[in-house]
Structures are given as structure tokens and as C-alpha cells.
Amino acid sequence: MDLTFKKIYTYTIFLLSKKDYSPQSLRKKILEKFPEAENQIINNVIDTLKKENFLNEFRTAHNYFTSKMEKGWGKKKIRYSLRQKGFSEEVIKELETTIEFDYSFIKKEIEKKFGQVKDKKLREKAKRFLLQRGFSYCEIENIL
Numbered sequence: 194m195d196l197t198f199k200k201i202y203t204y205t206i207f208l209l210s211k212k213d214y215s216p217q218s219l220r221k222k223i224l225e226k227f228p229e230a231e232n233q234i235i236n237n238v239i240d241t242l243k244k245e246n247f248l249n250e251f252r253t254a255h256n257y258f259t260s261k262m263e264k265g266w267g268k269k270k271i272r273y274s275l276r277q278k279g280f281s282e283e284v285i286k287e288l289e290t291t292i293e294f295d296y297s298f299i300k301k302e303i304e305k306k307f308g309q310v311k312d313k314k315l316r317e318k319a320k321r322f323l324l325q326r327g328f329s330y331c332e333i334e335n336i337l
Contacts, residue, residue: 201238213253217279254280265299270327
């Protein structure tokens with residue numbers, strides 16, 4: 194094993210002990226710390242971490258998806274954010290089919306923020322709020 198491999202591997206274990214990363218964001222962190230690192234060594238480190246299950250793209254994306262759902266984000270916004278973070282399209286599609294989206298979090302937030310959405314003006318405000326959070330029109334009608 195190469196000294197550089199050991200250094201990078203140790204650094205990535207330290208990072209992963211703090212929080213989960215997508216392979217792409219972990220690669221970015223490695224290059225920030227070790228700009229001279231060769232692509233082959235970084236690939237070997239990432240492959241080793243995957244084999245040892247320290248780096249699990251599905252688990253990381255699942256945790257991210259559920260945490261954002263609990264913060265009141267819509268499916269579209271979560272999906273976009275996962276793509277931005279470098280998660281593969283297969284993982285995102287698998288998440289959407291395995292996780293049952295829970296609207297109770299956003300319903301509580303709407304209740305707290307707007308109360309009973311009875312009048313038209315308040316309803317329009319709530320709709321705009323939900324659109325910004327990444328909900329589709331169909332989902333918004335169901336929520337309200």
C-alpha cells in the first residue's frame with residue numbers, strides 16, 4: 194500500500210466518522226486536502242471504502258432524503274439537491290420508490306405558519322410557500 198493511499202484513506206475515514214458523503218463530494222474533499230493526489234489513488238480509496246461499507250451511497254442519500262422531508266422539503270427540491278450533491282440517478286429513483294413520502298411534517302408547518310387556510314389570500318400565500326419548497330401543484334392541493 195502506498196503512503197499516499199494510507200494518508201488519503203485515513204483522512205476519508207476521519208471525514209466519514211463525522212458525517213456521510215456522496216462519492217462525488219468525498220472526492221472533492223480529498224482534492225481540497227490533497228490537490229496533488231492522483232485520480233487512480235482516489236478511485237482506489239473510494240472503492241475500498243465502498244467495499245468496507247464506510248461509503249454507502251444509498252444509505253447516505255436515504256438519510257439526506259428523510260432529513261429534508263422532515264424539514265418540509267418537497268420531492269422536486271430534494272431530488273434536485275441530491276443531483277447537485279452528486280448522487281446517481283439510479284440511487285435517486287430507488288429512493289423515490291422505497292421511501293413513502295410523509296406529508297405530515299409540512300402539514301404541521303403550514304398549520305403553524307398560516308393556521309387554517311380558509312381565505313383565498315392566505316391560501317395563495319401557502320401555495321407559493323409550498324412551490325418554493327419543491328411541491329407539485331397536485332401535492333399542494335392534497336396538502337391544503
